[in-house]
Amino acid sequence: MSDKFARRMGTVHRSFIREILKVTADPEIISFAGGLPNPELFPVHAMDTASREVFAAVGASALQYSTTEGDLGLRTIIASRYEQRGLQVDPDSILVTTGSQQILDIVAKVFLDRGDKVVIERPGYLGAIQAFSFFEPEFLTVTLESDGPNLVELEKRFEQGAKCFYAVPNFQNPSGVTYSLEKRQAVAELADKYGVLFIEDDPYGELRFLGEDLPSIYSLCHEPGLLCGSFSKIAAPGFRIGWVVAEKEVYDKLVIAKQASDLHTSTVAQAIMRRYLETNDIGSHVGLIKERYGRQRQCMVEMIHQYFPVGVSIIEPEGGMFLWGTLPEGVSSMDVFDTAIKKKVAFVPGRPFYVDGSGENTLRLNFSNSDEQKIEVGIKRLGECLKEFLQ
Amino acid sequence: MSDKFARRMGTVHRSFIREILKVTADPEIISFAGGLPNPELFPVHAMDTASREVFAAVGASALQYSTTEGDLGLRTIIASRYEQRGLQVDPDSILVTTGSQQILDIVAKVFLDRGDKVVIERPGYLGAIQAFSFFEPEFLTVTLESDGPNLVELEKRFEQGAKCFYAVPNFQNPSGVTYSLEKRQAVAELADKYGVLFIEDDPYGELRFLGEDLPSIYSLCHEPGLLCGSFSKIAAPGFRIGWVVAEKEVYDKLVIAKQASDLHTSTVAQAIMRRYLETNDIGSHVGLIKERYGRQRQCMVEMIHQYFPVGVSIIEPEGGMFLWGTLPEGVSSMDVFDTAIKKKVAFVPGRPFYVDGSGENTLRLNFSNSDEQKIEVGIKRLGECLKEFLQ
Structure with a gap:
């Protein structure tokens, strides 16, 4: 059958993030890998x-x-x-x-x-x-x-x-x-x-x-x-x-x-x-989301300052759902990912976001879908993991 | 801007049926043009x-x-x-x-x-x-x-x-x-x-x-x-x-x-x-749809035999929502359409269904979305219209 596929199918792939999400299905893992909004805030x-x-x-x-x-x-x-x-x-x-x-x-x-x-x-x-x-x-x-x-x-x-x-x-x-x-x-x-x-x-x-x-x-x-x-x-x-x-x-x-x-x-x-x-007043609903995500983002930034080793730089976002980290040159976030999973914390290695194959030392953290307690525990775990790599 | 469009946009067009449906929006028109299921049968x-x-x-x-x-x-x-x-x-x-x-x-x-x-x-x-x-x-x-x-x-x-x-x-x-x-x-x-x-x-x-x-x-x-x-x-x-x-x-x-x-x-x-x-038992729901559409199809077939002139052939369907008609060679269903609209009845001329540009003497009639009374009146109108063209 594969001889029938269009040429373009040679250049497109299953989402890497999707594959990562399978690894992170273990409920003991604190995952900053997904990109989901917080379902507690859905106006059910x-x-x-x-x-x-x-x-x-x-x-x-x-x-x-x-x-x-x-x-x-x-x-x-x-x-x-x-x-x-x-x-x-x-x-x-x-x-x-x-x-x-x-x-x-x-x-x-x-x-x-x-x-x-x-x-x-x-x-x-x-x-x-x-x-x-x-x-x-x-x-x-x-x-x-x-x-x-x-x-x-x-x-x-x-x-x-x-x-x-x-x-x-x-x-x-x-x-x-x-x-x-x-x-x-x-x-x-x-x-x-x-x-x-x-x-x-x-x-x-x-x-x-x-x-x-x-x-x-x-x-x-x-x-x-x-x-x-x-x-x-x-x-x-x-x-x-x-x-x-x-x-x-x-x-x-x-x-x-x-x-x-x-x-x-x-x-x-x-x-x-x-x-x-x-x-409904969606404006006030958006206000609730901002208040919650804002707190979670603030917590993540503070925990990173507390637990991440020197040499990891982050972009502190003014909104949205994601925070970006850059490790020192030569450190592979994919390697860090494998260790992090063993320590029960997950993130998305940054390389898939670079069409030129670079970005090996970058990573994405999602803060919208974890409460402050989880963020504290998860960032601490990740910090420990990063310290191993940066020593 | 048009110089930016991809090459493929030169070969694709808005649906012709969509355009026809605009013409048939007049509530006095009995339309066999659409392809809609009968909303009276939706399980609301x-x-x-x-x-x-x-x-x-x-x-x-x-x-x-x-x-x-x-x-x-x-x-x-x-x-x-x-x-x-x-x-x-x-x-x-x-x-x-x-x-x-x-x-x-x-x-x-x-x-x-x-x-x-x-x-x-x-x-x-x-x-x-x-x-x-x-x-x-x-x-x-x-x-x-x-x-x-x-x-x-x-x-x-x-x-x-x-x-x-x-x-x-x-x-x-x-x-x-x-x-x-x-x-x-x-x-x-x-x-x-x-x-x-x-x-x-x-x-x-x-x-x-x-x-x-x-x-x-x-x-x-x-x-x-x-x-x-x-x-x-x-x-x-x-x-x-x-x-x-x-x-x-x-x-x-x-x-x-x-x-x-x-x-x-x-x-x-x-x-x-x-x-x-x-x-719910969707099987029995499908039974209701079949019963209704079956009656409407039967009515349309009978009315066509009664009101359409000799020279129009039809395919009597065993199911579904559509009935197909073929006019004598040389009669354009597009011309018939223009006259039919004036007589307050609509159908879809068949040519758009032929990628080779033929099918000029064909037409499609939908029977799922009209009750038997409308079908009788509409087919009678269309029959009168066809007689003008076939004389």
Whole structure:
């Protein structure tokens, strides 16, 4: 059978993180490896109520086929939430997608020919690398510094003929890095200057614990770009509801691609999410998440300062779900991982986030899905483990 | 911006049927154009109950991320339903997908390189043509006769180096054709002989009103193929839950492709569907659908015999949702459509179902979504319209 597979299947692989999660299934292991939101914060009761109201109010139509673009009421709420944050977005420029992962797939379908140059961050978001890889682009990378991309490198990549730049400017996955205002402005200027399509992925933007909200790069570009959002981190991921904002010409193409991909996003899931948003204050719910994740992040940072040996540097994130660590040159986080599992603590080695095979001495820690007690015990275990390697 | 679109975007188009549905939105129009199941038969109350039970019993875990393969309990139920119909399927060979449309997308991702030869039926299912087109295959067609494909043509296509054959052997969309047992056996033998991957799409198989169930071609092939199913026509389409059965090597590749496409199908939707299946007799529900659609199909056939002019031939389907008509050579169903809209009745002209641009004198009528009264009035209107063209 394998002789029948398409050429592209030689270059795509099962998610490495997925494989790691299998190893960490042991309940005694304290895992900072996953990327899950904390389920204790899911609005289960409110979603139950919303679901009952949907079945009572609209019944059969919530179970029927619906439009590819997505529920207009839901899109209107998404638009008004942008407006509250100072961004004018027409509901008709919002396409509802089956999670924000689907955006990456349909954007690649619409824009990427084999060999097209795509700039991604280094380290970069694994879901994007996977989705784009199916369309066999050439990945160009730009190094993430603590305040955003290295601009000299970025301009060089744009000069090399990049078609698009995919970035997560707020609390990036995996690095936790947030772009400074200066770098946002510089990125927008460069994208405009070189005519590079800017694809802004912003699943974590509302989860800021420290510092001040900064404008999206999407809003700073003069040339039209794409802005991607998701309910996965601010409500719940199990609905698989994301969205993308695009100008008309691109929007129409994305609709064609989405139609071929899954016709439309679950009518039921959209109806429940819409009802939830109509009858609950999601802003105050997001406040709860921020308060909890903020505490967990603070605890993790403090424990790291207390238990990690000298020589490990971290990026202290201002929001989101992840914290990034760098070990001294020559220390392999993959080796550390094997030892850490024996000490019943897990993380994600950083190499899979580098398409160039580097990043061997880096690692990602998730703080959203562990309480402070677990964080303290887990970071202590990991610290002991790191001391062995750094001696 | 258009200079940035991938080459493939030059060959894919918005669904023609979608465009037609806009024209038919006028409530005075009796439309046989859509392809919707009858919403009066959706199990709204049972789904409401299932939903309440899911929120009460599993709560947060129904809202969390889940595995790409899909809920194991749901896959086990799908496997046992196959077993009831005499087909042994391991739950671990079933991949839950976001509607059966997604199967077509991920199958294309896994198997189709640009220029690969794909055999499709003539007329063929539009959703498959759309999904496959994104991967730029060469379509080869095989003419559908009233009992299945023309076998001489099919063998010729296989000799031409076809990689796969996509078919809907039960009550095909658009033609309503059902493959005879002899043709099923012949197709399986040819697929085995030429090593062609057989992709069997069976969304309507359980909706048989007349005749006897026939074995799937999937079960008759010795070489492993793919079998695609869906809850859209037997429960409700708004959940977007389909599935594909595949052998291990292919399964693993499909999982990688699905993961890149949308991570996984909605956890909530899967949980509600599973609970519905655990606590309801879907077999008796399917019985209700068959009874209703069977009556509507019978009414449409009788009204056609009464009101259509001589020279229009139809295929009388044994199940499913569609009935196919052929006008005399030289009569354009597109021209008839324009007149029909003025007479307040709609159908789908057949040409979009032919990748070779033929089929101008064909048309598709949907009978699942109109009651008998509407069918009588609508077919009478269409008959009057056809008489004008055939005089």
